[in-house]
Amino acid sequence: MSLISEENVRGGSVFRDLSADDEDWQPTEIESMCMNCHLNGTTRLLLTKIPFFKEIIVSSFSCANCNWSNTEIQSAGRIQEQGVCYTLRVRTKQDLNREVVKADCAVTRIPELDFEIPAFTQKGSLSTVEGLLDRAVAGLEQDQPARRAAEPQVAEKLDQFIQKLRKLKDVEQEFTLVIEDPSGNSFVENPAAPQRDEALAVTRFKRTVQQDQQLGLRADDDAEEEPPGNDLETMRGEVLVFPTNCPECNAPASTNMKLVQIPHFKEVVIMATNCDSCGHRTNEVKSGGATEPLGTRVTLRLTDPSDMTRDVLKSETCSVLIPELEFELGMGALGGKFTTVEGLLRDIKDLTVSKNPFMCGDSSTADRVQKLAAFGDKLDRILAGEMMVHIVLDDPTGNSYVQNVYAPEPDPELTVEKYTRTFEQNEELGLNDMRTENYQEEN
Template structure:
């Protein structure tokens, strides 16, 4: 499908949010061949956006000759830089009712019963854990009459398996629900947000070559440029702003990303990237470390005692988690991406992410208790920004690539502590360090006769 661009007088965004009051949002109709009777039918395509989720393409085909119809939903959002894996310990009926955003590429797994729904076997859906189990039960029950006639023993085993799923769906049997999405676009609800959910574990990881191939981006990662690329020195990059074409993450229209190498005093070099969209006026910026992963992790704790502390520069890498002990708040790595901003700007981003951009605070997904809890969290952030409440902010970066300005540099800051620590095995696994081998290649090559 070709990309549609908004012209003069057209909507600012190609993908518009679903709304019953939007009379201008009409699907495009294309006459196409029916694969059932080979007569001409009608395909209707609608580019829309699910609120607080992703852009989607809804296509519906109907044939007046044979009455055959087919509806399909495809994701139009971008693939994230890292995959995501959710592991939830389901203990009661309330956990079963948690909402789930599941894309086409997500794999669902329940280890207690060795049950798995592979990737690309079901279409993406916005449902609940109960809905996923119910769809599985219905699918297994459809072929049971035929199984009972052909293989009664197999049908009996499947009946037992369905009974286990029914007990799990009713919240009677505890189990572990695992959702693994290499595209990074799936989501499992945290009803305790903005507080941490002890029963829910979220891990971001680097995709394997097989997962890149599943997503169709293997050729992009492995593509070699046949033309010789001129060497660019580090000194030239410091003085030059590089620009390359990309797509807007909001409306998917063509845009330009600017990139520059910047030296942060008393720290290291970082790469700052900014994207501006002329179609929808969306702006985004991202920061990546210009150096390697440090030998030790870094934990920075700042006691905010004065409004001037909010003006401190802060570099948050994509591997850094944020904590505010006074609010019992913890934000995992990857949630806000890499940022180079001030402490005030970071707190504003946290408030917007938790209160305004939370996918389960409006529409059918919202409840009064949940909305009030999140609004109260936003008011607490505002009181910290206004200097009415003193609080601590904790930056924990296992890669050691985050930074918080020391206004007393080169002297020690009395309100800030910086701790270096040895990474755990799980943290090295998240950073992809456990699979790296940088020594002993010559010995292994000699042993295998290479």
């Protein structure tokens, strides 16, 4: 039996990387009461870290007296700044094998059947698309014997609906699976990584006041208005420090925030967090101005190793494309960053290769590991200046930027295009104002 000792906590994070090679790592066992027979059973807790899903607690209960068992997953990491919505078009039976992490606060929908599993009605789970369907069927069947005796007509209609759910696993027709999680801690596997997944759309959204209240981030009687901010001139001249928690080990840390004017561009807010406990460092950038009327597509042609030192501002709504590698990184994947071209490429490699959960352990396959390793090798060649490619920053809010080293003269290797956002992009960005309505009427 493994114990969470004071030495383990003080020596580092109690959450360890999930790996089949760590044979010495055992779950923590706790004697607890069985909720079925009310005798004592055993709960096993496994505290682990899954990239893209932060820290999790896997809990498994079993009772030797009545053979009842229960397994659930809980997020032990922080609630993300934005919610996330995964929309998956299930086209083949292979799509049923995609791994899915569903937090307990996530809403699951299948629009074709007008079916919805509300938030907080199921425990968090680590499963597959097929597992989600099986769990939904099991939940609906649970009280069917009592319904057949009390309300036979309702039970008959429910039986028909259960058959429709079961038939989805045959994938005779495409259907859509939507997982909307205001905590931002759910995840759906992209088996084509690092390439774009045509069947999977990932969008980030700002939580509503009601969602903040559900997650315990706001008191029920809080007003909707945000508290007034500090004086802008004061903020420009100072570095503001406020307490927070490390996103890696969850230890107390501090975040520094400062307004910075980028030459030939605009003002941005840079936030940096340093953790004294584990040494983790992170920086995030947010635009200091409003959303621009037009989107911006910035294309940089890498022709010389010196291009790696160009400053790059990538907002959290910006997608990154490398056409020569058929690679696309969706908005929100790396958050907002103020870095260099080299720093951006290294962050992409860390996200898609080094910290990819499907590169090791039971989730890895030889083909997937080989494909991701080859992608990492190509990124290394680009970083070494041995491979000339284009890097495209596509930002519908117009708040991303690549340094022009010839400024104020035009840069021959840099192209900046302005474009009008589509109605769908405005919807995704939450810009439901008169401009959006006018655009919809015109188109």
